[in-house]
Amino acid sequence: MLWFLIGLVFFLSIGFLFLFFQRQKFWISRLQKIEKITEAIKNKESPSSFLLSGNPLFLAISSNLESISTTLQGLIRASKEEEINLNTILKSMAEGIVIIDRSHLIKIANDSFKRIFGLNVNPQGKKLVELVQLPEVEKMIEEAFKSQKPLTQELLGAETRGTISGYFVVDAVPVTNESQELPSDIMVLVFRDITEIKMFEEARKEFVINVSHELRTPLSIFKGYVETLIENPKLSKAETKRIYEILKKHCERLSLLIEDLLLLAKLESRKLTIEPISINFSKFIEETLQDLHPLFKQKECTVNLLVEKDLPPIEIDPFWFQQAIYNLIDNAIKFSTPPRTVVIQAQRMGQNFVLKIIDNGFGIPPKDLPFIFDRFYRGDKSRNRDQGGTGLGLSITKQIVELHGGTLRAISDVGKGTTMEITFPIEQKRE
Incomplete structure (x- = not known):
């Protein structure tokens, strides 16, 4: 009986242990599968299968x-789409955009x-200060973080890495959450380059001043002589x-000035159109x-045509x-002294036509050369005003050449003369 009981206990123990290890194996296999699923989710991957059979609890977990x-895959896709959209927007913007932290x-x-x-x-x-060496920007950022409000400031940019200077409008915008309970630790900076706008404003002011001056001189002469006629x-x-x-002379000067101003306005607004035709240049x-x-006869000028x-x-x-x-020929004669000589050269260079008008005049100082095509620009003010003219001739000529798809440049040697060179395609592109 004793041996029977010992045997029964032994067999029951063996059965219990068998059932225990089988159950343990079952749980281990399910936990291992859960581990694989969670590992895939952690790595932002989609598991091959979520199925956990054998128990309602495992089915719920699955x-x-x-x-x-x-949900995670959806969030990842949405995040990637937003990132692509953000990058596309940022790349398409002409403004410089920077996002910084505290x-x-x-x-x-x-x-x-x-750029x-x-x-x-x-x-x-x-660090922003390493790349943008503008103390005003650093101060502006600190003020915007402190106030948690957007700030805007116009700055004169100093040279940064020896490549840039100009005018900028800088916007500093702290990125706040919807509740605005916590202060922002992220800020968006927008750099808008307004250098061209400023230059245009300055050019416009200078243009108005120059026009006023050109009109004032003949009007003052008119006034003086009319008073003389009335009083005497x-x-x-x-x-x-x-x-x-004298009055007639200045009437003509005013008329020329007004005509040139109207012509220049048409040229610069592109309202004036040209109608190219094929011609024999020699003729x-x-x-x-x-x-x-x-x-040529009046100014005792010799012309050589090549x-x-x-x-x-x-x-x-x-x-x-x-x-x-x-x-161009009028300028060449005007700024020369006898014996005057003008050389006109025309030749083909590749697919381009090149025309050069060369004089033996005073020449243009290097400091004035970049500005001679500006409206009303005069280097030697006293000498140039004595020559007459409206001061718009070269500016108008440059616009006409550009309408032909060409370029106009000046090459000059002080005391020896100036070459005006026109280059444009022989065959014009037709729209």
């Missing part, structure tokens, strides 16, 4: 894990920011005639010089291109 994974470390910077500040390195992770009705015929001739330039023959043989026909608007040549 369903919850699948729901979590689906330590002024750059989190995000767009291409325009790198504006001439950066060849990735700004991300660097018994002036001699000779003196009266002299005054009328065209000979007719043009024939029209100027009285001027036109390349077999020059192909060029496409120009004869009327407007002739105006450009008139202006």
Whole structure:
């Protein structure tokens, strides 16, 4: 009986242990599968299967894990889409955009920011002050973080890495949460380059000043001589005639100035259109010089014409291109002293037509050369005003050449003369 009981206990123990280990194996296999599922979710991957069979509890866990994974994958996709959209927006913006933290470390910077500040390195992770050496920006950031309100300031940019200077409008916008309970630790900076706008404003002011000056001089002369005629009705015929001739001269000057101003306005607004036709340049330039023959004779000027043989026909608007040549030859004669000589060269260079008008005049100082095509610009004010003219001729000529798809440049050697060089395609592109 004792042995029977011992045997029964032994077999029951063996059965119990067998059942225990089988149960343990079951749980271990399920836990291992749960581990694989959670590992995949942690790695932002979708598990091959969520199925956990054998128990309602495992089925519930399986369903919850699948729901979590689906939600997470949706969030990942949405995050990637938002990142793509953000990058697309940032790349398309002309403004420089930078996102920084409390330590002024750059989190995000767009291409325009790198372009504006001439950066060849990735700004991300660097201190803003290392790349943008503007103390006013640092001060502005601190004030915006402190007040938690957007700030805007116009700054004159100093040279940064030797590549940039200009005018900027900087916006500093702290990024706050919806509840605004916690202070923002992230800030968006927007750099808008307004250098061109400022330059345009300055050019406009200077233009108004120059026009006012050009109008004031003849009007003052008118006023003075009209008062003379009123106060002295018994002036001699000779003196009266002299005054009328002076008034006529300044009337013509005013008329030329107004005409040039209207023409320049049309050219710059692109409201004036040209109608190019194919012409023989040799014949065209000979007719043009024939029209100027009285001027050459009056100024005792020798003209040498050098036109390349077999020059192909060029496409120009004869009327407007002739105006450009008139202006350049008139300048060449005006700023020369006897014996005056003007050389006109025309040749083909590749697919381009090149026309050079060379004088033996005073030449243009290097400091004035970059500005001679500006409206009303005069280097030697006293000498140039004595030459007459409106001060708009070269500016108008440059606009006419550009309408032909070409460029106009000046090459000058002080005391030896100046070369005006026009280059444009032989065949004009037609829209």
